[in-house]
Structure formats: C-alpha cells, structure tokens
Amino acid sequence: MSNKIYNACIYARLSRDDGDKLESDSITNQKALIRDFLSKHPEIHVVSEKTDDGYSGVNFDRPAFQEMMDEIRSGKVNCVVVKDLSRFGRNYIEAGNYIERVFPFMGVRFIAINDSYDSLDKNQSDSLIIPFKNLINDAYCKDISVKIRSQLEIKRKKGQFIGAFAVYGYLKDEEDHNKLVVDTFASEVVRSIFKWKLEGMSQGRIADKLNMQGVLCPMEYKISLGMKVQTNFRIHKRAMWSPVSVTRILTNEIYTGVLVQGKSGTPNYKVKKVMPKDETEWIRVENSHAAIICREDFDNVQIIMQRDIRIAPEEEKVYPFSGYLKCADCGQNMVRKHYVACDKEYTYFICSTRKAKKGCSTHTIKEDALMNAVLEATKQQVENIIQLEQMLKTLNSLPENQQDVFNYDAQIVKLKEEIERNKSFKLKLYENLQEGMIGQDEYFLFKKSYAAKIAEAEASIAAIEDERKQTVGRNRERLAWIDVYKAYQNITEISRKLVVDLIEQIRIFEGGRIEIKWRYYDEYQKITGSISKSQMVV
Template sequence: MSEITKIWNATLYLRLSREDGDKEESNSITGQRELLRDYLKAHPELREYAVRVDDGWSGSSFERPDFKRMMEDVKAGKTNCIIVKDLSRFGRNYLDAGEYIEKVFPFLGVRFIAINDNYDSLGDKKASDDLIIPFKNLINEAYCRDISVKIRSQLEIKRKSGQFIGAFAVFGYTKDPAQKNRLIVDDFAADIIRDIFKWKLEGVSPQDIANALNKLGVLSPLEYKKSIGVNLATPFQTGAKSVWSAVNVLRVLKNPVYTGVLTQGKSTTPSYKVHKRIAKQENEWAIIENSHEAIISRNDFDTVQKALALDTRRGPEESAVSLFSGMVFCGECGASMVRKTVPAGGKKYVYYICSAHKQDKSCSPHRIRDTELENIVLTAMQRYIHEVIDLDALLSMTDTAPLRTAEAQKVQRQLDMKRAELERLNKLLMSLYENLADNIITREEYARLKQNYSVRAEEAERQMNALQDSLTHIREKGGAEKSWMDEFKRHENLTSLDRSAVISLIDKIMIHKDKCVDIVYRWQDEFAWQLDILSRAEKEAV
C-alpha cells in the first residue's frame, strides 16, 4: 500500500521595504513571486492557497496588513504552510521572528519554508539549525538597525540643510521637478492662499472663509492635489468629497511655511522597532528661514496670528468681526470694552462700555460712541502714519553711521558681560557635583542650587541670543529692522478705517473715563529707538 502524500495549502509571503535598499530584480516583489512559484512547481505536495504582499513595509515590525491577513488565515485553518524567499523577507526583528518560527508556527501546525536559507520546518532538523536560524535572524535585525540609523542620519542632514523631505508638498507649493527636495510656488494654489490671508485680515471668520471658497467652487487642498494627479489619502476626510472647512482654513493661516520658513522633524519614532510617532520638543525641530519663496509676508503672517488670538466674536447677522473687536480696553481698570447697542428714538446707537462696570459696577460707567471712536482713531492713525514716513525720510538723509557704530559697541559690551556671566554659572554648575562628592553640600542643597543655576544660565543664554540678534541687525542692516515702516507706508493714503488697517498697525486702544483715547501702535519701541537715533545724530551734527 503506497503512502498518502499530505497536501499543504501554502501562502506565498512577499515583502519589500524601501528601507532595505532592495533595488535588484531578484529582491523585487515580482522576483520573489517568480522564485516562490518555481519552488511550488518542484514540490507537488505544496498547493498555492494565497499570495500575501506587504510592499513598502519595514521588516522591523510585524504590524503589516497582509501579514495580519495571513495569520488570520492560519488561525482559521485555511492555510498551513508559509513560504518566503528568505528569513529577511519574513522579518528583521530577531525576537519576534524567532517567536513565530520556533513557537507560534509549530504550535499551530504550520510548516515554514525559507527557500534561500535552505530551511524547512518539516524536514529533518539539523543540530546546527538551533544556532544558525537565530543567528541569521539576529543578523537581519542588525542590518535593519544599521539601515535605520543611516536613514535617520541622512534625513536629519537634509532637514538641517533646508531640503524638503515630505512625501507631498503643502498646499500652495509643489516639488521642483529639477530638484525634488525643493519647494516652488504653485501659482494657482498660491492665489487661494493669498485670498485666505486677505479675508482674515479683513476680519472674516475661518468658517465664513471656508463657506466662501466652497460657494466659489474652489477645490479643497485634498481635492486639488487629486486633480493634479497626486495620489493622497487623509484620515481627516469624512465625506465622499473633501470640502473646505474652518479647520482647513485655520491650518493654512497658522502654517509659517507660507512665509518661506521650512519646519520639519516635529515628530519621530522611538526606535526602528517602534513605529508609533511621538512629538519632539520645539528646540529639536529643524527650522530653516528663507528656505523657499514666500507667498505671504512675515508682517502679514504675524498680523493674522494676532487676529486669531483676539476676541473675534461677531453678531449673528454680521459676516465679519467688528472694526475694533478684541482691541479696545478700559484705560481705568484694564478690562475689555464691550460693544452695546442702545435703541433710542427709533434708531440704534452702538457704544463701547467697560465690561467690569457692566458686570459688577467695579469700574466707572464711562462709554464712547463707536462712530466717535472711529473718528478719533482715524485722525490719530493718519497723523502717526505721516510721522513714521517723515522719520524714515529724515533717517535716509541723515548720517547716522557713527551713532550706529557706537550702538553696536554698546550691544557688544552687553553681550560680552552676559557671556562672562554664563561662563561663571556653568563653572558653578560643574563644581556642584564635586562639592556634593566631598560632602561640602547636602544632596538637597545640590538639587536646589543646580535648579537655581540652571534657570539663571538658561535666562542668560536667551538674553545672549537676543543681544546677538540685535548686533547682527546693526552690523548687517544698519540698525533696527525698518521693514515695519513699510507697513505704515502701505496706508499712507488712508481715508477710512477697515479691519485690515487697524489690526496691521495697532496693538490696542485704551479708553479713559474723560473719553481720552490712548492708542498703542505696533512697533512703538522701534519708532522710539529710531527717533532717538535721529535726535542724537542731529545733536552730533551741531
């Protein structure tokens, strides 16, 4: 009587990872499939049940979609044989690979075959297998670890050199066809970005901006990328077709990439074995200024961030926030001034009143009409704008170089003193451990002094950086940055107020009980500094 040959339902498992660096045809998915099927032809007892492919998945983890499907088939009894090209295709995690091969598969009655490693769990087990198989798994893991370190290092080098390493360019940009690690402006999408920022500067809410874009039929970032052939999926999409939302708009408004700043490396994985991403500290991010062409000016971006932080409540029938929303405060107690509509004689009048008085009468009941405040602010802004323009013109005609040199020397002296202070604090920190070891101070004193010196050292370092920035401005640009003056020049012919002008030039407005209005302008410190430079230059010239 002839022996009945057992038929095995074999699953062919194929894996390819970009991290493996497998580029040759023999290591490609196609090559693996052909090799495994040739093996089946030579072994009639093996019958192909399924082919499972994890293309582009790392071998350091077994959290792969088709590997999981294969294991579900095993547990359901649909397949009882797994064939791979070699052990590295199965996995590069030494412990997990060994766990499957030596424990899980034997327990489930699964035959495991690694062709190029000449391993078949059904055959006569060689004494050397107990050593060779774990050793090969260990080598595979070491290779995976080495590749991971090299890739991380290379990506970090690219980040620090300002090269874009993302899979997809952010909306508004596209990858340079001649240099894929460089962002270039996508003119069509960039116009949409400019509109979004313009509307926000005019006081339009993110939701109303989204509604306007959808009404105009403007494709959302996801749909636009699909329309130009980019194959992109996102977990944020909830409907069949992605549309603009307030979240989309806010994501655009808060992204500094539109000012030419490239920020990368905000998250990482703990190791090549753990693929869950964790956030990194901001001081560990790779932030490169002027990495690519800006779509939005830095001043406009900063103004929008200010607008987003303000109180932007609006009436139910209003499409934009009020002219001074979030910017008017009581000059007596510092509380915000709130708008109140008062009906009288069949008409409605709007007043700004102190919220502290309205709430608990803790402040005086002073108020001011909105139209009166608008007239005061418009007149004051027109006057201040021309003062800035006049100052800029005078500075251009006056030789302030000697004073700027003196200013640079003064800042350098401050920087040298701060550097000496930092060195002294670092020496004290270094000596603390010696004092602890010599029992000069207790462990509690050591902890307290270390904390104290560390905080002071960090503060000194921050002050040094600020002084260094100031010194760089003076030496390279002739003093304080004057681009802020351009913001005022843009409104030289201001004849009426709008939200954009107000929020661009004013920090806050203070209302006193005698209706006296104090306006705090943006860049007031820079204005005072430049005015001082001019005043001293004129005295030197006398």
C-alpha cells in the first residue's frame, strides 16, 4: 500500500424516482457509513462533501457531481468515496467510462465501499465484475422507470390528476391528491376572465383589469397558499397578470371538466429532456372533475380567439361586429371608420380592399343601419327558433313519435313479469320437495336455475333503463342550442356576446344589403326537415 496522502470527496446521492430504499440509502446513512470506513484509512483526508438529493442516477448532469468534477480538475480532490456503485450512477456506460477511463487518466482514486471496490488495489476479477454490477444497476433503473411510467399511465386513463400543482381555479382534494376540487375564489376569477373575453375584451385589457383590481396572478396565488413554487420567469419583485397568462386560462380545456394529460414526456429513462407529444398520444378524460366554464362558452371563446380582432387604443372592448363582417364580393373584412362633419359624427363600415384602393366595388353601410338590421333579423330568428321548439314538442308528444320510449317500457314490463313468474316457481319448489314430486338434487338444481334467470332479468332491466336515460340525454344535448337562442328573447340592443353566441358571419353587399349566417344553421335545417317529413306522413 502506498504512503501517498489522498484528498477525498465524499459523494452521496438519493432519488425517489428510481425506487431507492429511503431508510438504508438516506443521505445521512450514506455519509455515516463512508466516515466510518475512512476512520480506518488515515491516508485519506476528507476535504469536500457533495450531495445530490433528489437526482436520478441515470445521467451525470447533477449539480453536486459537476462541482466535484470541477474540484478534481483544479487538483483539490484526487479521491472519490461512495457507499456503493448505485449511489455513484446507474448508467452502466457512463459509470464505466468514469471508473475505467476518466478517473485513472486524472489520477483519481475511486472507492465503492459496499462493492469492495478500490481502484488503488483492484485485481483482474474486479475488472470483470464492476461492468456487470454497473449493468445490473442500469437494468434496475430501467425496470423501475417502466413500472413508474405504467402506473402514471393507468392513473391518467382513470382521470386521476398527477401534476405537482393543481391548475389555477382548482385545488387538490385534501383526502385524495389525485382528485381536483373547485377553488371557490380562483374559480370566480376564471369565470370573470371568460365573461370579459366574451364581452369583447382583449387578453391585454383583461390582464390590466386584474392587476388594477389587485388580483394575484396564478403563481403569486399559489405562493399565498403556502405552496413552494419556483420559476425562472419572474421579472418584477411580484409577478403580475400578463396577456400570456390570461391566454393560458382561456385555452385550457380543464375548466370544462375535461382532464387532458400526457402532452409531453421524456423519450426514455436516460434522456431527461421533456419533449411535446403528438396530440393523438394525449390522454383525455371527460367529466373527471367539476366544470367551472360551460362547454358553450369555452367553444365560443376559442372561435373568438381565432378571428382577426383588434381593439381601438382608446377603447376597452372590441366593437360588437369586430371580426364578423365580410365583403360579399371579395370576402375581405369590413373596416370600421369614424369621422365628424358639420358637428355631426358618422360611423360606417367599408370593404378593406376598397379602402386600400386595390379593387372591389364600393361596399359601405352605416353602423346604425347595420345595428338595426341585425337587431330585427335576430328578433325574427329567435322567434323562428321558439316556434320550431313548440312544433317539435307537439310532434314528440304524438304516439307514433314516442315509439322508442314505448319500446323501452314494454321491454321492462315484460322482464318484470318474467321475474315475478320465476319467483313464483321458486317458491313452489319447496312444496314440491315436501310432497315428493321432486328430489333434493332436483330441488337445488331448479332453485339455482330460477335464481340465475331472476338475476339475468334484473341485469337486463338495469341495462335498458341506462340506455333509455342515455338516449334521453343525447336528445337533450342535441337540442341544447335552442336554449342559446331562447336566452335572447325580448332583446333591445346588439351586444358583443349576442353576436358571438348566435352569428357565424355577416356578409355586406353593395347597396347596404346584409346576409347573416347564423350559428347552428345545420341543426336548424335538420329539425325543420324532420318536421316537414313528419307532417307529410301525418
């Protein structure tokens, strides 16, 4: 043994992700074992201690490990001591490269205590065993990684939330951290954000309004709840609402009760870089938690955000028709213009192609005339929808249109009669046994048969009732758009929300004539077609 003095670094690592045994492999226990070993080696002086707590061993891009390598390069350390090879690393290729090439080249002595490995006096058998031990550690890490990934995949498919923090507007259930519950305060902020967007406010205006009202942004709100949040995007001492943070909320489907997870991930257990996944690989679970925003409002907001909508600098909201007016000839947007002449104010819309002097004919319409025309057309359309609903109710009440419901009820009645009949047979079995008409074996055989038939019929009834309920539910969902129109009975003015809810597009023709493309037009046509056929049959 050489009399050389070694300046050693004690290195310890612990990661819950790779399934390490917390009790035996705790940082404290690792260091205690190493110090006990070094107490019997006076030639080794401890000059440094490095700890990577919470870092996986599948790669060597760990802060404390890199600090140790810097000390080795500077000459401060020439000996590394670890509890065992698995604490050093679980990637057999990189671990082997350090042990067999890097450390010998740099003159570093390497000691793995529990593996009885010391590079200073290793023999030929050690040279063969060490790579195999590193390979086993690597395989162990891969196995644990596969199990963890599989378990997380199962939880996602069950609709269990597996994120570190709940999305703004929700909290993790105290009794079940994989379940989301509505946050009373934050959910109201979310509802306000969607409401303001539907009313015509931009993301920037919404962010300014929230900041002016002193509402904490999502990150600051988490901190106020005692959550430990770290971010690299903080610019000011206190984070503020921004158009980006508002957009994240407006485009997050989670507020409709839909949980979408698995949007990103790492390629394998060795590569820790998170990469986005194709949308077909996302795991989407409906009704996994309580909704804050109804599907109708969420979809409307997505439509608004896809349109080319601008807000005048001095205005807080967009104009009601912004993004909805099109020239009937060239298909380009209509531009709003405002001017004052002879102490009178005039506001009109003109084709953007014509305004830019790039062709097209003169398409203009005064704002007041447009407002009145759309208002009258909307009143008429709402009245048409209400009349349509009344006709639909009348037709659905006719016996020939209730056949499906009757079929369900008839099946249930028949099955209930079968249950009563088998129950009666079952009761008579004992009498037949006592009178000697059947033997004991036959008694138990028939009893089991009747019980099975009763259970089968009861299961069939439950299935039919469930199917009946689903059919009724689908019919209600299919006609839900009618309620959207009915909400605008007795209107007196055109609002931004009305335009978003009811109108797809407004085309402006030369001479001021307008054509409105209503939302849910296809659904309207299907129902009117069905009513026409029913009336012809009658």
